[in-house]
Amino acid sequence: MAHPPSRKSDTGHDTTSPPLSRRERKKREVRRNIFQAAFELFREQGFDETTIEEIAERADVGKGTVFNYFPRKTSLLAALADDWMSLLAEEMGPVETWRGTTRQKLERVFRFLTDLSVENPDLARLALFESLRHMQSPTSIRDERGIREFLAMTRSVLHQGQQRGEVRENLETEYAANMIESAFHRTLMQWLREQGSAEDLHAEISAKLDIIFQGVAPREAAADRSRAHRRRKAPRGTAK
Amino acid sequence: MAHPPSRKSDTGHDTTSPPLSRRERKKREVRRNIFQAAFELFREQGFDETTIEEIAERADVGKGTVFNYFPRKTSLLAALADDWMSLLAEEMGPVETWRGTTRQKLERVFRFLTDLSVENPDLARLALFESLRHMQSPTSIRDERGIREFLAMTRSVLHQGQQRGEVRENLETEYAANMIESAFHRTLMQWLREQGSAEDLHAEISAKLDIIFQGVAPREAAADRSRAHRRRKAPRGTAK
DNA sequence: GGTCATAATTGACCGCAGTCATTATTGAAC
C-alpha cells in the first residue's frame, strides 16, 4: 500500500486557519472518504474496472453523492495529480529557498515526481494523462492546478538562473518552462508505457535537460536565423 | 466543407499495386463510407454529440459494422490523425528532397500541420488528444502511425542538419526529435484550447524553435555539468 | 423548541458505447 493519497494535504488548500463549521468539516470528510475509496479501488482493480457504484459503496455514500464531489469519473484522477503537486510543494518548500545550480534544482523536482511515478506507475499514467484532458475541450472549466504550479516553479527556477548567470538573460522563461514541462511530461508518459527501469528514465531526462541547456545548434553558428516574421509579443500561457 | 478526410490516401497504405479482390474493395469502401460519415457528423454536431448509431445510419450499415472497422469511437479520431500525416507525406515528398535550412524545413512541416489545424480546430483538438491516448495504457496495441512518422521526419531533418553543419554533431537526434515533437504538440493543443489568432500560434512556435536551437544556457558557459550519472545508452523510443 | 430557506444526499432513470450470438455473404474447390 505504498503512497496512498497524501493524508495531510488532500487536494484542497491547507489554509484552514479559521475554524470550520460542522458542515464544512463533514464535507471535507466525505470528500476525503470518496477520494480514498476511489484510489484503493483503482489500485486494487484498475481504473476502468472500478465503477462509481463500487466507490460509493466503499465510501458509504450514495452514487449521486460521488458526482457531487467529483463531477466526472476522471475528476478523481485530476485530484490525484493535484495531491501530488501539493506533496511536492510541501516537501520542497518555497522555490526561493532551494539551493544548488539551476540544473540541480530542476533535476530535484523531476526526481521527486519520477519517484512518485515509479512507485505508482498505474496511477501516474492515469493522472498524467488526465492532466492533459483539460486541454481537449475549450468548454472545460477545470483549472488544472497541477500543471500550473509545475510551470510556475520551473519558471521561477529559470528566473533565478538568469540572476545567477546560469541562464541566458534574453531567454523567454515562459516558453522555456513550457517546453521543459512538456518534454518532462512526455518522457514520463512514454516511460510509463514502456515500463523500463528507473535508471533509464533518469538517464533520458538528464539527456533531454542537456539538450534544453545546450541547444541543438552548434556552439559557433549560434542559430539559423530564417524565421520570416518575428513578432515580439507577451507570451500567452499560464502565468498571470 | 473545408478539408474532408483526404480522398486519395485514406488511412491505409497506398501500396495497392496488386489488384484487389472484390471483397477487399468492398471492405475499403465500407471503411471509407464510415470514416466519411463520421467526420461529416463530427463536423456538423461535434464528437460527443454524435452517436455511433447516427454514423452507422449515414454510412448505411448496421451499428455493429462500425465497430468491426473502428473498435472504439475514438479510433475514428486516430484515423483522422493518420490521414493528416498521409496528406503531409504526400504533399511534401520524401525528406531527402526538401530544400532549405534545417530550421526552414522544420517550420515548413509545422506550417502544414498548423494550417490543417487552423482550418479544423475542433477536429484537430480531438485528433491531437487522441494521439496521446495510446500512451495511457500499456495494453493498447495501437501503433500510432501519426506520431511515429512525425518523429521519423523530424529526426531525418536533424540528421541532414548535422551533415550540413547546422546541427551539433554530438546531438542525440532521437531525443531532440522527441522534444521538438512534444513541444509542438503541446503548443498546438494549448493554442487550440485558447483559440488565439493563427499569428500567435506561428510566433509561439517560432519562439520555441529559437529556444531549441539556441538552448537555455548562456553562450559562454556552455552548460552546467552537474548530472550525477551520465549513462550513455542507445535511446529508447520510436525508431527501429 | 419551532420555522424555514439553503445545501447536501440519494437512487431511479436515461442514453450510449461496446459486446456477441446469430445470420448473411463470399469465393475456392469440385
Added chain:
DNA sequence: GTTCAATAATGACTGCGGTCAATTATGACC
C-alpha cells in the same frame, strides 16, 4: 451449379457514466 469454411454484417442486449427530481439534514433566526 453445389458445397462449405471463412469472413463480414447485424441489432438485441448489457453495463456503466452521468442526470435530476424528490427527500433529508443543517443552522440562522425568532
